[in-house]
Amino acid sequence: MAKEQLTGKEKAAILLITLGPQKSADIFKHLNEEEIEELTLQIANMRMVSPEEKQKIIENFYQLCLAQEYISEGGISYAKDVLERALGDDKAEDIISRLTSSLQVRPFEFARKADAGQLLNYIQNEHPQTIALILSYLSSSQAAQILASLPEEKQAEVARRVAIMDRTSPEVVKEIEQVLESKFSNIVSQDFTDAGGVQTVVDILNSVDRGTEKHIMEEIDIKDAELSDEIRKRMFVFEDIVGLDNRSIQRVIREVDNSQWAIALKGASEEVKESIFTNMSKRLVEMIKEDIEFMGPVRLKDIEEAQQTIVNVIRKLEEEGEIITPRGGDEIIV
Structure with a gap:
């Protein structure tokens, strides 16, 4: 042969x-x-x-x-x-x-190798649609950093435009690429390329801090409730822990430092606390409850950061196939 x-x-x-x-x-x-x-x-x-x-x-x-x-x-x-x-x-x-x-080489390949802060300097004053297009081609972590650094009045609008974006002609993509061409590496040619969409904005929001995430979702909810509902269906937030099965919660507990649980649960609902405490040993529950009681007032930002740390652990375990998280109201079969 x-x-x-x-x-x-x-x-x-x-x-x-x-x-x-x-x-x-x-x-x-x-x-x-x-x-x-x-x-x-x-x-x-x-x-x-x-x-x-x-x-x-x-x-x-x-x-x-x-x-x-x-x-x-x-x-x-x-x-x-x-x-x-x-x-x-x-x-x-x-x-x-x-x-x-x-192999279709994705547009803005050069930008994905650039520093997010550097990119922000060149695109923050652009039209929200232009920013949305660029973010759609970046990694989730890059896009999240840029989105979180934009003025609050622009964040939700950019996120909304990413979510509703469909296909963009190569001429438009090329024109936007040329704005950055003088500062970054060579740009490859491309055909019509899918970019944006609900999943893209979900990936971005999953990477930003909870304060930015809440603000953006509240704004999108006001402007487009249907789109907001679709985004929420695909996201996993700290409160969704109650939807995990006991084995998954126990797996997450083993991966998170006890001090993080104390701060995160300080601002959690009773339902969330019950889901976590049910899967902890009696001694550990008592210890965390004592920590919560004696730690005094905690800044909302610190609580959100601790909760986001735990959510990141959950998402990582899901990516590795260690646990399954509920999506869009689906029930987990144990």
Whole structure:
């Protein structure tokens, strides 16, 4: 079976066979059902492949991964330069061509490598729609820092525009990119690209402090109650702990310092306190209740920060598959 005769699916199937069942299973987790079915069928029908052919495909895959990493680090030009030095002009050109033909490099790649404070200086005075578009292409942590630093009267409007954003033409994206082009790295070309949406603003709000989150949600609730409800359905806030099953709460308790629980529960509802205390040992409950009683007045900001710390732990455990959090009113099946 000559290399030139192999299709992309055949190469993918050979790679999975070579990697073995465990690693292949891990890769399948990132594919949709249709892709899994096609690859499974391809693997089942795969003919004999020589060790030499397998090695070539692994090397080819490694080079593509390396090229993609270089693109992420410094853009296509940087990747091409590094690969040319390592593999020669022709080989580098071939890898970059094959990679970029199947890989959509997201706009504002240069901005995702920039400092959030630096970006803020250049976009804070722009129209809310422009800011919303830029934030939609940044990482959640970057966007959260910028959103929290905007004037309060702009925060909710920008968040709302991120949530209702749909598709933006490449001409508009390019025009906005050029505003920052003189200060940042080269910009790659793009086709029509999905950006924004409810999930994007949820990711951003999940990363900001609770004070900013509350303000933005209150403002959006006034302007667009339906949108606010949709955002809340996808978010997890401290009060949602009551919706976790006991095993998940116990898992969270083990990950959070006792001092954090005391501060966080200082301003919590009785329902939340009951959910937590029910899953703690009697001695630990008594200790935390004593801490709450004797710590005196606590600033709202400190309570919110402690609660946000716990929410971040919950979100991290959910991402790692350790626990399941309720979404949109769904009940957890234990």
